[in-house]
Amino acid sequence: GENVEQHPSTLSVQEGDSAVIKCTYSDSASNYFPWYKQELGKGPQLIIDIRSNVGEKKDQRIAVTLNKTAKHFSLHITETQPEDSAVYFCAASGDTGFQKLVFGTGTRLLVSP
Amino acid sequence: GAVVSQHPSRVICKSGTSVKIECRSLDFQATTMFWYRQFPKQSLMLMATSNEGSKATYEQGVEKDKFLINHASLTLSTLTVTSAHPEDSSFYICSAPLAGGAETQYFGPGTRLLVL
Numbered sequence: 164g165e166n167v168e169q170h171p172s173t174l175s176v177q178e179g180d181s182a183v184i185k186c187t188y189s190d191s192a193s194n195y196f197p198w199y200k201q202e203l204g205k206g207p208q209l210i211i212d213i214r215s216n217v218g219e220k221k222d223q224r225i226a227v228t229l230n231k232t233a234k235h236f237s238l239h240i241t242e243t244q245p246e247d248s249a250v251y252f253c254a255a256s257g258d259t260g261f262q263k264l265v266f267g268t269g270t271r272l273l274v275s276p
Numbered sequence: 277g278a279v280v281s282q283h284p285s286r287v288i289c290k291s292g293t294s295v296k297i298e299c300r301s302l303d304f305q306a307t308t309m310f311w312y313r314q315f316p317k318q319s320l321m322l323m324a325t326s327n328e329g330s331k332a333t334y335e336q337g338v339e340k341d342k343f344l345i346n347h348a349s350l351t352l353s354t355l356t357v358t359s360a361h362p363e364d365s366s367f368y369i370c371s372a373p374l375a376g377g378a379e380t381q382y383f384g385p386g387t388r389l390l391v392l
Contacts, residue, residue, distance in 0.1 A: 206383040208383070209383075264322070264371075266321075268319075
C-alpha cells in the first residue's frame with residue numbers, strides 16, 4: 164500500500180520568511196495530493212491540492228509542486244504570518260472509485276513575529 | 277468550501293459505556309464518508325469507509341464490532357464506540373468527498389473522546 168513520508172517534523176521561521184515542507188510517496192499509481200492545515204483541537208482544513216497531470220499549482224501565498232518521476236511533492240508558503248502557525252499534513256491518494264487518503268506524519272510550523 | 281459537522285465536539289464517558297458520534301454533510305450529499313482517529317501529536321489514521329445503504333469497510337486492525345458505523349442517509353454517518361475503554365480515548369474525525377467519486381475531501385471539526 165501507499166506510504167507517505169513528510170519532512171521536517173517541526174519548522175520554525177520568522178514572519179515574512181518562506182517555509183517549505185516536503186513529502187515523498189511510494190505508490191506510483193497515486194494521482195491526487197492534497198495539503199491540509201490543522202489548528203489545535205480542530206479538524207484538518209484543505210488548503211491546496213494537486214493532481215498528477217500538473218507539475219505546479221499556486222494560490223496566493225501557497226504553492227505546491229509535484230515531481231512524479233521522483234515521487235515527491237512540496238508545499239511552499241511565502242511571506243509567512245503568525246496565523247500560518249499550525250500542523251500541516253500532506254496526503255496521497257490513488258485508489259479507484261472513492262479515494263482513500265494516506266497522510267504524512269505532519270509538520271508543526273511555528274511562525275514567530 | 278463544503279461544510280461537514282460533527283456532534284458532539286467532545287465527550288467524556290465511563291469505561292464500558294458506548295458513545296455515538298454523528299457526522300453530517302450540511303450542504304451536499306455524501307454517499308461515502310470516512311472515519312479517522314488521531315492520537316495526540318500524531319497523524320490521521322483511516323479507520324473505516326462509511327457507505328450509504330451498505331456495510332462499512334474497515335481498515336486492517338480496526339474491530340468492526342467495536343466501532344459500529346451506520347450511514348443511514350446521504351447526509352449522516354454515525355460512529356458508535358461500543359464498550360469504550362481508556363485506550364479508545366482519541367480525536368475522531370470524519371470526512372466526506374464533495375461528490376460521488378470526487379477526490380477532494382472536507383473534514384469535520386472532530387470529536388474529542390475521553391474514556392475514564
